[in-house]
Amino acid sequence: MWNLEIENIGGIRLGEASISAGPNIIQASNFQGKSSLLAAIQTVMGTTGQFGEEHPLMEGADEGHVTLETEDATYKTTLERSVGVDGNTVSRSGETYLTDEQDQVAARLFAFLGEDNPVRAAVREKDQERLTELLKKPLETENIDLRIDNLRSDIVDIEEELDQAEKATEKLPPAQEEVTQLEDELEELKDRRDELEEKVDEDTEQRDLRNELTSKQSELDRKESQLERLQKQIARREEQLEEKKAELDDLEVPEELDLNTNIDEKQDRVEELELKIDLLGDLYRSNKAVLDENELALITDVDRSISGDTFDCFVCGQDTTEEDVEERLQAIKEKQQSLQDEKASLDEEINEIQERKQEIRSNRQKKEQLENKVKQLKVDIQEDERDVENLEDEIEELEGEVEELEAEYEEAEQEEEEHSSELKTVQQKIGTTENKLSRAKDKLDRLEDEASDRDEVEEELEEKKEELEELKQRREKKYDELVDQFDDAMDDIISTFAPGFDGAFLNKIKNPDDSVEFEINLAREGRTTDVENLSEGERELVGIVTALAGYRTFNVDERVPCILLDGIGQLAAEHIRHMIEYLENTAEILVTTAYPEAGTFDGQTISPDSWEVISNEEAAAP
Template sequence: MWKLQVKNIAGIKSGTATFKEGTNVVQASNFQGKSSLLKAIQTVMGTSGVDGSHPLTEGQDEGFAELETDDGTYRVELKREGGSVVRSGNPYLTEETDVTCAHHFAFLGENNPVRAAVRDPTPDGDERLTELLMEPLDVDKIDAKIAQLQSERNSIESEIDEAERANKKLPKAQEEVTRLEKELEEARERKDELEDQVDEDSEQKELSSKLSDKRSRLNNTRNTIQKLESRIERKKSNLEDKQDELDELEIPSEPKINTDINEKEERIDELDLQIDLLRRVHSANKQVLDEDAVDLVTDVEHGIEGDNIVCWLSGDKTTADEIEERLDQLNEKRLELREEKSELEQEVDEFESKKRTIRSKKRKRDNLEDEIGNLKLDIQEDEQELKQARERVEDLQEDIDELESQYEEAQDDLNEELTEVRTEIGSLKTKLENAREKLERLDETAGKTDNLEDELETIKDEIVNLRERRNQKHEEVVDRFETAMKNMLKQFDPGFEMLRLDRSVTDDGSTKAFELVVLRDGRETSVANLSEGEVELIGFVTALAAHQAFDVDEIVPAILVDGVGQLAAEHIKGLTEFLEGASEMLITTAYPEAGDFGGHTLTPDEWDVVSNEEMRVV
């Protein structure tokens, strides 16, 4: 039960109202406060300012709406400050997504955005309807997560490409090492043959050996200088880029872990089973009571003071009220479990997202710091080595000039060839050492492939899960729409055979747009060709489909209906019957001439309302 107290909200200066479970009809003539009462409910719910200003009565500086429920008391105050109205207090709904769902799919007044979008025959109407049906999913945040994961995926794919390129280069690098080893062995064999052929005295052999060694060392040193100069230049450029990247990198703080994530995930799975079990138990037993089928499953003793029922499960005697109360307890338990599951899923999602972001950025930071440190150390070592190499070149050139002068007289063709071979051997040794180092680097890079591919698969799975989560909810909206439309066709027998909510998708399967398609006389037509009453019914069906798909009944236990003047009295009653099972409480407005609706009727006889001339809300 709800108890509402209102002061200076829309056309109500002061008044109170009580709402009961089931259908509540606010029945009065024009300007008696029917719509104002619904505005007061929306105010205390926290949705009044979503699509406009708050409904403080014209000429008043402050007002409030206070709602007392079985779970607590909620109060929202409105105050005029300057040229605008501000809100304060503790509304029933506080989460942005809950406010959005209630405003779009539960509070179905004349200006409800879903009904307005259905009325609009232009492409803007379909575009707005698409936005409304997608908004509760917070698609922008899901897309942002997907974009972040895609960026990580692209980075890892680049690393995999680098590893694969290294893997492709391995055979050629191995061939180069093998070739150099073979050439070195052949050069050594030629040297041995030449040394056997040359009949040199000990002094000549010594000079030849020294000269070959010096020339080889000079060539190697000059090659080393060129490599060092090029390598230092590349490393300095790379160092600057890495340092800029590190300076721009921001790492979020570590998320606080309240409990073990694995335990939460296990708890979520357990809650899924428990919620489904409670739902089936509640539904089956509730159906027995709602369809007056108790006699079918158990014995009933009819008495003056009431019926005694033998419980069809335990065999104990009870009453329908006691069974109903127990079923309500089961349903409350199911709702508690669903709320717990939702909180756990949100915690797990937030934790995993933060952890993934931090892990990625930390890995990148650590890699950058390691690379920067290694680059600085390498540059320092290379510069020192370059300095020493230049000094060695000068010393070697002086030694060679002197040795050549000493050896010139004794040198002949065989001696010259022997010297060249010895020089070649020294050069081959250096090339072989460099080739082996390159082979080792390529082998190390190629070895990262397996780990990177595992991480890539994990990220791809997360992207797929996010897209499926979004798309499944949109598919459910279409399914719910189809069911609600079939029920509406049975209830009202409108002038068309069928209505579809078509969902178009992008290449990746995500929702592109929703479109209403009408089938009349076996041919497709637009909503614009229907009567006003038929269009209004479609608006309610569309809102109800989203209401069920997004479980809005678990967010706010009431549906508000107003502004249905396009419908005949019997159709208004039919609409009430159509909607009353969708929520714990249905609150609708009606004129007195519409007759009895059943349920709980509210009249504004004791309300203090503004006059017809004063009825203007800001």
């Protein structure tokens, strides 16, 4: 059992209601607060003000609230009006039943099925683009499309890294072979040196001088090889630096301040438009109802004559006719439509700005990464250049030492025998081979390091691809489930209500860019037909079925325990009963509206007789 206390919400000044499990029917005439009760429930649920509409604070009231008491907790939600330079704004505070954004969006679209339900409105207005946007909305709150785009970008980067690791892997065998060959050559040279040293009888001074010369020559070769590697490394890093700089220059990141200001202004304008649209709609419907029900005598004196009925305008008091009032009502309807078109255009602009803001945040993040990489490359290049300068100084010093030692050795060497000459050559070859071996081992170590990352990179790539595929499959599964749920619900509706069309199905259209659109297709007497050709009641049935498909696809029954239904006066009383029977097992609680002339219904009837509503106050006014 739910207990509601309502103050200054919609048309209800003060009111209380108890809602039980199963069907709850608010049964009353126009302007008695039926729709206002549903608005109060939506307020405490936390779903009002989501799609540009204003929170339903009573006109002229500065504050209103709804208190919901359930078996488990109590929630009190307050609406407050504030006046600023841009006019009146209404804000919500306090506790709401739903707190998660995705739950609120899903409930607003697929569980709260009033006449102003966005899905019903999109079907009614045959706005396929808007319908697609709304049906995909719960997935958008999870940023699935953006996450898919980011994953695709990550996969491209990882594939480039994997390509480098694979190239390093391909170079490993020849590098390993080169190391092995040089190790064998060095071992043979050392064996030959040992043999020659036994045969060469030279004094200690000449041997020491030769050993020192060989050592210096080996050190010089090593330093020169190290210098060459450093110079190549600098060249590679400078090339990377230029690439990153070019990528950074090509990356455009506009300022976001103007977007924030712009979107705030547009949202304020949307809220202002929503209030005006609601006001015009209320004005149109109330006056239209008086004319359609032929109840002018209730509110003014009617002078009936052969030439036509005249009466005092119930607004200004001047003489007028029903045709004049109809003409004014049509003007009000056209003005309302004009405001609705402006609001729809602003909603589209707001969505584009929000998408642009997301793009800006993504580009800023990428810019920051590029800037950090550029800074690091510059630091690495500077360190390498300092190492090059030090090596060049050391090489210059070693070259001088080697030149002096060679001169000393030539002076000390009088008669170089064949074995002594060969020994010197072998010693030099040993030094050269040791340097080659050192370079080959360095190269092998570098390739092994690069290749060792291959498994890790492959694993990361596989994880990213799996995550991407999982997101795509999840998105497609939801899209397919949405289509199936629509078809199942439509089959039930057709068999229960026997509308004037034979069938309807939700068509999922896959675009070349991997995006998806939804389109409702209808058939009548074996031919395709259009929503525009359906009766008003049939259009509302299709809209309700579409919302219910979303309800079941996104498991809205697990998010909110109730379904709200309003704006079904176009249906006959029998069909309203069928709809209540169809929905009562869908949710734990069903709250719907009905006129008294529709008769009795199974379930709890909620009467607004004890409520204080605006229409009662106006009727009591002198």
